[in-house]
Amino acid sequence: MTELVLIGIGAGHPDQITLEAVDALQRVDVFFVVDKGPERHDLSQFREAVCRRHRPDEGYRTVRLPDPERDRHPADYGAAVRDWHQRRAELLAAAVHAELASDGVGAFLVWGDPALFDSTLRVATDVALQVPGLEIVVVPGISSIQALTARHRIPLNRIGRPVQITTGRRLAAGEVPEGCDLVVMLDGAAAFMTLPDLDHIYWGAYLGTTSEMLIEGVVADVRDDIIRARADARERHGWIMDTYLIRRNDQLGGASRV
Numbered sequence: 152m153t154e155l156v157l158i159g160i161g162a163g164h165p166d167q168i169t170l171e172a173v174d175a176l177q178r179v180d181v182f183f184v185v186d187k188g189p190e191r192h193d194l195s196q197f198r199e200a201v202c203r204r205h206r207p208d209e210g211y212r213t214v215r216l217p218d219p220e221r222d223r224h225p226a227d228y229g230a231a232v233r234d235w236h237q238r239r240a241e242l243l244a245a246a247v248h249a250e251l252a253s254d255g256v257g258a259f260l261v262w263g264d265p266a267l268f269d270s271t272l273r274v275a276t277d278v279a280l281q282v283p284g285l286e287i288v289v290v291p292g293i294s295s296i297q298a299l300t301a302r303h304r305i306p307l308n309r310i311g312r313p314v315q316i317t318t319g320r321r322l323a324a325g326e327v328p329e330g331c332d333l334v335v336m337l338d339g340a341a342a343f344m345t346l347p348d349l350d351h352i353y354w355g356a357y358l359g360t361t362s363e364m365l366i367e368g369v370v371a372d373v374r375d376d377i378i379r380a381r382a383d384a385r386e387r388h389g390w391i392m393d394t395y396l397i398r399r400n401d402q403l404g405g406a407s408r409v
């Protein structure tokens with residue numbers, strides 16, 4: 152049986168990798184890597200460090216796959232993403248055929264947890280439809296959300312209260328559910344600037360890495376600090392990865408802190 156294993160490797164801290172992930176890493180014949188351009192250089196260095204640490208035998212191959220072109224501002228966002236995933240799936244299916252023996256193990260090292268804002272699992276499921284006998288295995292990882300709440304030493308949810316995980320794009324569009332705290336990811340445009348003054352924000356960038364940054368406070372007090380921190384960080388690194396939790400200052404919750 153051929154296996155394709157999606158291994159969650161945590162959000163940047165080399166020790167935030169599970170024993171299950173370490174076991175899986177040791178069985179891999181071929182690591183598949185999707186080339187995502189220069190801004191992802193730090194992320195690919197982290198993946199290489201994970202391999203060096205847990206596979207000192209070097210008894211594996213790395214196969215690089217090009218990332219198909221993608222329209223970043225399509226009229227129909229959902230259709231454009233589905234089309235992009237399909238083209239990725241075709242490339243990967245061809246690579247699995249070409250590179251893996253019938254009892255071979257291929258793997259993707261997936262940032263954070265494979266179930267959270269990552270297309271690899273969707274693409275792998277499509278590949279399994281195209282490659283008879285291919286089994287998909289998922290190894291969970293520590294997500295950036297877990298890294299964020301741990302670093303700020305807060306629970307994800309208030310007692311008996313819901314939390315919605317959303318994107319900067321949706322927050323900026325004002326799609327904010329009533330009575331629900333928020334985790335915001337993939338925010339390229341500082342969507343927290345649209346939040347009411349009295350909400351409480353727990354912000355973290357490059358969580359788990361040596362460049363980790365944390366800011367916490369009432370939105371009105373800290374939003375300019377976050378804007379400055381983001382601009383500095385972008386200048387230093389050329390890219391930024393940040394996540395934040397918003398405790399809404401609504402009537403249901405009363406005080407907006409933990």
Ligand SMILES: C[S@@+](CC[C@H](N)C(=O)[O-])C[C@H]1O[C@@H](n2cnc3c(N)ncnc32)[C@H](O)[C@@H]1O
Pocket residue numbers: 162163261262263264265266267268269293294295296335336337338355356357358359360392393394
């Ligand atoms: C494509 S999603 C991948 C999420 C990942 N699967 C996870 O479990 O965290 C990328 C987004 O995750 C968040 N993220 C990932 N790693 C992070 C880190 N080390 N620090 C802060 N945010 C991070 C950012 O919001 C980033 O825009």
